[in-house]
Structure formats: C-alpha cells, structure tokens
Amino acid sequence: MNENELQKLVENISLKYFNRPFVHCVKINNRMRTTGGRYFLTDHHIDINGHFLLPQYYDDLIGIIKHELTHYHLHLLGLGYKHQNRDFKILLAKVGGSRYAPDIGLRNKRKINYVYECIQCHLRYPRVKRVNTARMRCGKCGGKLKMIINNKEK
Ligand SMILES: [Zn+2]
Ligand SMILES: [Zn+2]
Structure with missing residues (x-):
C-alpha cells in the first residue's frame, strides 16, 4: 500500500464510521517503532507507522486509523480529543478503534534495517x-x- 492508497483508505473510513470527511494528509512514517500512528495538532495531518502497511496487519491498520481519526475529529470539533477524555473514550468505542498500538513485536525486536x-x-x-x-x-x-x-x- 502506498501513500495515495493509504490516503484513500483513511478518507473512506472517515466517511463510513465518522460521517465526516478527512480533509488533511496522511503520511507514512517508517521511523515509528512502538506506536501505530500519531495525530498532529498543529497541521492536522496523521502519521501511520509503515510497518502496519504489510498485508498481514490490515486489521490492526484499520484499528489504528480509527484511533487517529477519533483524535482528529474530536479536536476539530473542539471536544475532548485526549486519551483520558470521556468524549474520546466514547467515540473510540463506538467506531471500534484500537486503544493501544497493537503489539506486533516491534517493541522487543531490534530495529528494522x-x-x-x-x-x-x-x-x-x-x-x-x-x-x-x-x-x-x-x-x-x-x-x-x-x-x-x-x-x-x-
Ligand atoms: Zn511474492
Ligand atoms: Zn492516541
């Protein structure tokens, strides 16, 4: 999956589960190790850990995208977008996002070279x-x- 395909996937998940468009950028980040993704408050883009783009981690990838989109939409709506906020917990559970970065062994493994x-x-x-x-x-x-x-x- 390349960055364009990932962008399309995030846009589709956004419309399907959040009923709102994702109108910013998704970037592939190959330097992330223990987190699946990250939402940036400053320019609203989302980084996705490139390791999760492998076909065997597709389900994890969907969970990560939902998690980051939960931050994204709540932040843009001015609601509680942080992990400890009630709005975040409720919306995350509703869309079925992952609560933590899935453990695919990246934590214990040596760096992928x-x-x-x-x-x-x-x-x-x-x-x-x-x-x-x-x-x-x-x-x-x-x-x-x-x-x-x-x-x-x-
Ligand atoms: Zn082959
Ligand atoms: Zn998060």
Whole structure:
C-alpha cells in the first residue's frame, strides 16, 4: 500500500464510521517503532507507522486509523480529543478503534534495517540483516525480492 492508497483508505473510513470527511494528509512514517500512528495538532495531518502497511496487519491498520481519526475529529470539533477524555473514550468505542498500538513485536525486536519487496506480489519483508536477494525468494509466490528501504547505509 502506498501513500495515495493509504490516503484513500483513511478518507473512506472517515466517511463510513465518522460521517465526516478527512480533509488533511496522511503520511507514512517508517521511523515509528512502538506506536501505530500519531495525530498532529498543529497541521492536522496523521502519521501511520509503515510497518502496519504489510498485508498481514490490515486489521490492526484499520484499528489504528480509527484511533487517529477519533483524535482528529474530536479536536476539530473542539471536544475532548485526549486519551483520558470521556468524549474520546466514547467515540473510540463506538467506531471500534484500537486503544493501544497493537503489539506486533516491534517493541522487543531490534530495529528494522532493511525492507524487501516481492517484485511479483509486492509482499514486504522487513529484516534486521541484509539478505542475499539472488538466493532468497518470496515465501508466498516465489518471486524475486528487491530492497526498497535501506535504513542502515544512507
Ligand atoms: Zn492516541
Ligand atoms: Zn511474492
């Protein structure tokens, strides 16, 4: 999922569950480790942790988006948008947002240094260590892998 697709997804969830449009920007943040997303009070944009864009975390991603949209809409409406506020707790429960960042092991894992993507099915493989792309193939379809993110050597 790229940033445009993520933007569309957030806009759709906003209309479907909040009955209000999301008219600001969503950005993918690959440096986040323990949180799924973040809403920015200053310019109203939302950051989503790039790790949750992998297909296996789709349900978690929806929960995170609902959580951040709960901050977003309450803040713009001038209501209690903080975690401890009653408005926040009620709306979050109503739309079924996640209460905490889902634990996908990011907390305990060493930093992801490389992300590889299958050139056929686009499944992504976050890795701590470099892999030999000449030898390693996609576990799902057998396609070749290419490195798409390199956080180690910049
Ligand atoms: Zn929050
Ligand atoms: Zn594949």
